[in-house]
Amino acid sequence: MDDRVKLRVMGLSYNQLQSGAFALLLAQEDGPYRIPIVIGPAEAQSIAMRIEHMTPPRPLTHDLFVSFAQAFGVRLKEVFIYKFEDGIFSSELTFSDGERQIVLDARTSDAIAIAMRTNAPILTTNAILNETGFIVDETEDDDGETHATLRRSQADNLTNDEPRLENLALEELENQLQQAIDSENYEEAARISEIIKRKKNT
Numbered sequence: 001m002d003d004r005v006k007l008r009v010m011g012l013s014y015n016q017l018q019s020g021a022f023a024l025l026l027a028q029e030d031g032p033y034r035i036p037i038v039i040g041p042a043e044a045q046s047i048a049m050r051i052e053h054m055t056p057p058r059p060l061t062h063d064l065f066v067s068f069a070q071a072f073g074v075r076l077k078e079v080f081i082y083k084f085e086d087g088i089f090s091s092e093l094t095f096s097d098g099e100r101q102i103v104l105d106a107r108t109s110d111a112i113a114i115a116m117r118t119n120a121p122i123l124t125t126n127a128i129l130n131e132t133g134f135i136v137d138e139t140e141d142d143d144g145e146t147h148a149t150l151r152r153s154q155a156d157n158l159t160n161d162e163p164r165l166e167n168l169a170l171e172e173l174e175n176q177l178q179q180a181i182d183s184e185n186y187e188e189a190a191r192i193s194e195i196i197k198r199k200k201n202t
Helices: 041-051 061-071 108-118 126-132 170-182 186-201
Strands: 004-015 021-028 033-039 075-085 088-096 101-107 122-125 134-140 146-152
Touching: 004 041, 021 041, 021 108, 033 041, 033 108, 033 126, 033 186, 041 061, 041 108, 061 075, 061 108, 075 108, 075 126, 088 108, 101 108, 108 122, 122 126, 170 186
Parallel strands: 075 122
Antiparallel strands: 004 021, 004 122, 021 033, 033 134, 075 088, 088 101, 134 146
């Protein structure tokens, strides 16, 4: 249990690399790391409704699921993002009715949408955080301008086999971006896209 890290929902953004997809950003609770997760439009809408504290005129699927569970005295205890493989996050939902405890597998986007409606904690492991997380460093230059720099996890920073993406030229970054898209590694593609956007803006 000591290996588990608590996360919170930080926000949503449209994923320009994959049509109709959105990037859900999770933040480490009391820590600097961020994890991007590519999700579909229906799940993004459901999560956005909770972020904005909006109530739909009719219940969404996740609202209905929560209402059904509560009607039968079932409580969501936690969401656990337990695996990251081939660019996909896998999650478990732990439910309890006071006597029994049941663990169900779920898509991470669905699990988080349900957790947000029940105030259940969202957890992951340090290993997943190190593999998929990044840090946003904010620095101020001589003119008082604030610049954000993406920094990968500490484990990645210790790897010297290849140059850091932030140090690559735009042309090389665009090549790396295309390779990530071709291999359907959308989390990596989103990260490279942010670096390209920042370099073009500066």
